[in-house]
Amino acid sequence: MKRLYHWPLDPAGRLVRLVLAEKGEAFELFESTPWAPHPDVAALAYGAVAPALVETLPTGRLFACGTRAICEQMEEIKPAPALLPTDQNERAEARRLWAWVEAGCEEVTDKLLTERVMQWVRRDRQPDSEKLRRGAHALRGRLTFLNGMVEMNGYLAGRTLSLADLCAAAHLSAYDYFGDVEWNAVPDLKTWYARIKSRPSFRPLLSDRIEGTRPVSHYADLDF
Amino acid sequence: MKRLYHWPLDPAGRLVRLVLAEKGEAFELFESTPWAPHPDVAALAYGAVAPALVETLPTGRLFACGTRAICEQMEEIKPAPALLPTDQNERAEARRLWAWVEAGCEEVTDKLLTERVMQWVRRDRQPDSEKLRRGAHALRGRLTFLNGMVEMNGYLAGRTLSLADLCAAAHLSAYDYFGDVEWNAVPDLKTWYARIKSRPSFRPLLSDRIEGTRPVSHYADLDF
Structure with missing residues (x-):
């Protein structure tokens, strides 16, 4: 299952939770705050911070950090329901x-x-x-x-x-x-x-x- | 032909010029500064500012404002050469x-x-x-x-x-x-x-x- 590293009051993490829910994706939540970041997040990439979305697949680990990367990736991987207009x-x-x-x-x-x-x-x-x-x-x-x-x-x-x-x-x-x-x-x-x-x-x-x-x-x- | 409203030293406008050139797109430049915005830009959408890309097509006017909208649109409309990795x-x-x-x-x-x-x-x-x-x-x-x-x-x-x-x-x-x-x-x-x-x-x-x-x-x- 997908793992989302976030902090509940962070607007960026909230956007990702909304997008995943709108797309019907199941995910587990892990807390990562600015003052106590989860070690998994820093290990993903140099300078990575929450929100970070990680999924372990048979083909390897899929990950994305930050709202722009996560939301655009979700739109590409799971286009329906669309969260960007087609026009x-x-x-x-x-x-x-x-x-x-x-x-x-x-x-x-x-x-x-x-x-x-x-x-x-x-x-x-x-x-x-x-x-x-x-x-x-x-x-x-x-x-x-x-x-x-x-x-x-x-x-x-x-x-x-x-x-x-x-x-x-x-x-x-x-x-x-x-x-x-x-x-x-x-x-x-x-x-x-x-x-x-x-x-x-x-x-x-x-x-x-x-x-x-x-x-x-x-x-x-x-x-x- | 595409029209790009920009100001030469604005990093956002420079990114768009680079993307259009890498994609092999021809475009005309029009100056729109923060202190003297071009009236065409404000007419595109409420709160729109440069960089703004506009093209008049037989089917209507195509426009996008801001780097996120312009660059993602260019990547979708003209995928080659790719400026986002496929992995x-x-x-x-x-x-x-x-x-x-x-x-x-x-x-x-x-x-x-x-x-x-x-x-x-x-x-x-x-x-x-x-x-x-x-x-x-x-x-x-x-x-x-x-x-x-x-x-x-x-x-x-x-x-x-x-x-x-x-x-x-x-x-x-x-x-x-x-x-x-x-x-x-x-x-x-x-x-x-x-x-x-x-x-x-x-x-x-x-x-x-x-x-x-x-x-x-x-x-x-x-x-x-």
Whole structure:
């Protein structure tokens, strides 16, 4: 069976879990955090970090690290159900927005999510309030953009679910765990998130409970 | 004919020019800078920025924005010559390292390249020496990692050229324009760069001359 090395609140690991579940792939989870990486991951390749997907086959070991490698490989190996549109322009848009979410949310993850993790999970320091403030400001900008996109099309890259949606939902779900997403300011995005949250692939993410933390009350609520 | 909207010193635009040239695709260039974006680009999609590739076909307009969308689309539409290995593990490694270069060099581009552009191209302010220092420090770290990778394999993701190499060379060539790459500290990477620099696809990049600037003396020298 496939093995996924991940950390439950890492948006990148969440995207991979969603993709594998949408594709109907079974996998075992192994924890690998930034502060305590699993030794299997570093052994895969120089500089490799989670998320990492590994499968031992009769022909040898198949592995991929990072969301771009894992998700594109899954799309190639198991094309159905498709998570990239077949229309070339929509396909390009899905990849543009997937890349936009990953690059654009890096600051939010770094300033907001990391500070929450340090505060509540590792308990090794008080959060830096200036960082939290800047992370929250960056998140508001990203939410406004995403709200505009789903308002036009229903999904980010058109009328069907794609990797862009799963990537955005993976990020927002991690921020939402600590209650950092102001859903009421972005009503179209809230409707979109409620729809994605109801997918069976999302259920395991909503069941995540990190030791020493309690998610915000609406975290797993499908009708929030 | 394909139209590419780009800015000559943008590493992302340089990657796309290399990919199109390696694939033997003809294209026309149109300038679109961060401070004066071409109106055609913004009209393509909400939030679209250069690099953007557009082609008008009898069936309609084909377009893609951003390196991930453009390069993956080119690989799908025109698979030969391949810029991603066929072996699944090497293919995943090429995508992991391509993503690593793009994410890891963002700080270098932001702190070092942008300051040089502000200083020499736009001439609208003196560079921030603290930013330059931090950018140079970040670049040294990236160079050390890349040197280790090519020392092992010859190319970044194995024994053949891939998108990971083109992406790294695109970034380093832009930093090299202003003389910011300390090649002598990374001898294996220097050998690798000399090999890539000699490819016909690289020639147009080495001919780039930005008004108001002069590249470092070894910039276009194949035997530097």
